[in-house]
Amino acid sequence: MASTSAYSYLHKSPQDVLNDIDFQLTLEPALLTKLTKAFLEEINVGLGRYGEDMAMVPSFVTGVPDGSETGTFLALDLGGTNLRVCEVVLNGDKTFRLRQQKYKVSDQLKTGEATVLFDYLADSVDAFLTTHPPESPLSPDAEVPDVLPLGLTFSFPVEQTALGSGTILTWTKGFSAKNAIGNDVVKLLQDAFDRKHMHVKCVALVNDTVGALLSRAYTSGGCILGAIFGTGTNGAYLEEVAKIPKLANNPAAAKGGYMVVNTEWGAFNNKRTQLPFTPFDSVLDRTSINPRFQAFEKFISGMYLGEITRHVLLSLIDAAPRPMLFGGKATKVVNEQWGLDTSVMSEVEEAWETRVVEEKEKVIKEVDPNGTEPRSFPGEIGENPNLWDGDDHDILPRWDILSTPEGLAQLSLKVKGKLERVRKVLVSRLEYADGDVSLRDAAIVRWACHLVARRAALLSGVAVAAILLQTGRAGFVQDVHSDSSLNTPNDVPKVNGANGIHVTDSVTNGTSKNAAKEEFEEKIGVGVDGSLIQFYPHFERTMRESLRSIVGADVERRVEIGLAKDGSGVGAALCALQALKQEP
């Protein structure tokens, strides 16, 4: 397996090597703003034409729910880590009940013949119906009452042609099933149901981001953006139909109003002109199954962060003339492509986190079993500012301090305790022998994880900021100071009018200042899902930091990020409901 070229520090000190990597993986606020501008451009190019990198897929979902919807539906969700089949009961009071079963999708299924994959999907629905016979009668299909309606959440780029049909554009996230691209995904699934004579009809097709947006709107009463930060990353938002020129000849264009658009933002800057690629990113891309695709996603999502970090670590393990990490040893986990799971990074960062008060005694015992060191934490108060403490502002490892017994002796007990916790995680998760991992190694790996994850969260902020700008809810922070009118939201779509359909408040400059202020101060609902945003330490905090630097603290404060719980299932159910209502 190709690896990143090893560092040579013949003419550099080890500290210079670390500084160099730190520099490459650190993003400055000015770059975030520049990227957001490029992102906005791609949004508008994609709204204008079919076939662009950022596909900006019209979903044909033209209203968002308000929580009063009712019905019982089947949902099938393909595109995350597992395949899920669910039965969703919408109670009509912003609540729902959901029963689900997860099924594994093997690599063989992901990369084999599409018909085999879709047969497996149909078998899974069949198995679910056998083990979970419907509790309440499923909302009948108006046309054929004994057929069960199903909503499909299919989280890959699809050019949707109607609520219930769409052509697969590309595979992402490790899928590459043959003879699928260019075909209608709903037909592929329906054919599989029909081959098995199942009384199930796929009536709606939805991306997981659209599902997140709809389900968050259903449970919270307002949401403008649904975003996934998990295995992959993507977002869907409510756009004015008038701003989607490529819908020109579609009847939807004549109806006007708003439509949910699935951005497929994972493909932002596939041309690689703006994103801050490092050698670690390039080797990941080159050795992935979709080189030159999903450029943005490869910087951000859970599928890739572990692999980027693995390449950073390998470059230090292989550094010449002397290794800089793990004494030059590599385990199977570290050697294998995709061997380092993003969850390891999360554990490493958690291990570092301060839980000093509860852990004080434990740490003292771990670090100092004989009780010979003073039982105090010099790192907490009155600490020598010249000492390396590894905290957020001082995370870059100090090679001199961490490389000698005298240097290590200067570290506070608190810092040693944290490093020891990280060291233990590395021994167990990277499968090293205890003696092969030093405290310096722990400091280096934790720094590498933090850099890669922080970069991901900052870039996630770029995507969210771009949607706020695109929908007129924000201005660039530097423009705001020079021209405050940029920050006045004209024609801001207000979600959740009567019947769950958005209404538009046209705010005229000057005449209704109070209304503008009120509107301006409204919360901006963002529904999110995915393992990174849910579990990675400080992911949301860092994403908000990015938002503040791009669109300012006033706007960032109003952004209400909430979990779109079971978004894929509930979103598919809500779409199935809309599809049945639309049936002639």
Ligand code: GLC
């Ligand atoms: C990938 C898919 C996209 C999906 C996202 C999150 O980017 O292309 O459709 O929404 O992953 O699952």
